[in-house]
Amino acid sequence: MGERFVKTRIMVFMACLxxxxxxxxxxxxxxxxxxxxxxxxxxxxxxxxxKSVKIEQSALDRLKTAVxxxxxxxxxxxxxxxxxxxxxxxKIQSEAGRLFxxxxxxxxxxxxxxVVTSDAGMTLAEFDVRRESxxxxxxxxYSQTDATVDETAEGIVNAVMGKTGG
Numbered sequence: 001m002g003e004r005f006v007k008t009r010i011m012v013f014m015a016c017l018x019x020x021x022x023x024x025x026x027x028x029x030x031x032x033x034x035x036x037x038x039x040x041x042x043x044x045x046x047x048x049x050x051k052s053v054k055i056e057q058s059a060l061d062r063l064k065t066a067v068x069x070x071x072x073x074x075x076x077x078x079x080x081x082x083x084x085x086x087x088x089x090x091k092i093q094s095e096a097g098r099l100f101x102x103x104x105x106x107x108x109x110x111x112x113x114x115v116v117t118s119d120a121g122m123t124l125a126e127f128d129v130r131r132e133s134x135x136x137x138x139x140x141x142y143s144q145t146d147a148t149v150d151e152t153a154e155g156i157v158n159a160v161m162g163k164t165g166g
Contacts (some may be wrong), residue, residue: 011062014136021132024103024104026127026128026130026155026159027128027130028125028126028127029126029127030123030124030125030126030127031056031125032116032124032125032160032162033124033125034162036077036124037161037162038077038158038161038162039077039078040074040076040077040079040081040161041076041077041078041079041080041081042071042080042081042082042083042160043066043080043081043082043119044082044083044104044165045064045067045068045071045082045084045085046064046081046082046083046085047060047061047063047064047067047085047086047087048060048084048085048086048087049086049087049090050086050087050088050089053087053088053089053090053137054090055087055090056145058093059090059145059149062128062145062146062149062150063085063087063112063149063152063153064085066149066153066154067083067153067156067157070153070154071083071157071160071161072156074157074161079118080115080116080118080119081116081117081118081119081124082117083114083115083116083156083160084114084115084116084117085113085114085156086112086113086115087110087112088111088112088113088128089109089110089111090108090109090110090111091107091108091110092127092144092145092148093107093108093144096128107132107133108132108144108147108148109130109131109132109133109148109150110130110131110149111128111129111130112128112129112130112152112156113126113127113128114126114127114128114156114159114160115130115160116160123147125160127155127159129152129155129156129159131148131151131152131155133147133148133151
């Protein structure tokens with residue numbers, strides 16, 4: 001019985017190391033007018049970060065590129081808009097920690113304020129996108145920064161284009 005108990009505890013511990021969870025939450029402050037939401041063409045994407053946020057320029061560049069590519073893959077409309085992204089918070093757990101502690105390291109996350117404006121400068125929509133993931137032990141084997149940025153970008157594009165589940 002004692003050996004079986006030890007094996008069970010080891011298996012549970014190992015499962016906790018590799019289990020992961022992900023979510024993308026969108027908090028709308030100003031909703032995009034539905035009459036133009038599916039008729040957008042994004043002219044410009046501008047990315048910045050709060051001074052207090054520790055994020056490398058390469059991650060900001062990746063966010064800009066991923067969002068631009070996401071919009072380019074959508075059907076273009078006739079309503080030109082500008083999208084401003086401001087990273088409010090960003091945290092990536094270390095790969096070494098992921099390797100040894102897995103899910104116990106806590107979540108990676110990225111919070112971005114998104115503002116969509118018309119050519120005339122009128123705010124059409126404003127919302128926050130929070131991408132949170134806990135890849136467990138698997139996070140030691142790929143770039144958690146790239147994965148978090150790419151998934152956040154997908155959430156941003158879907159929210160602007162009205163493709164969210166809610």
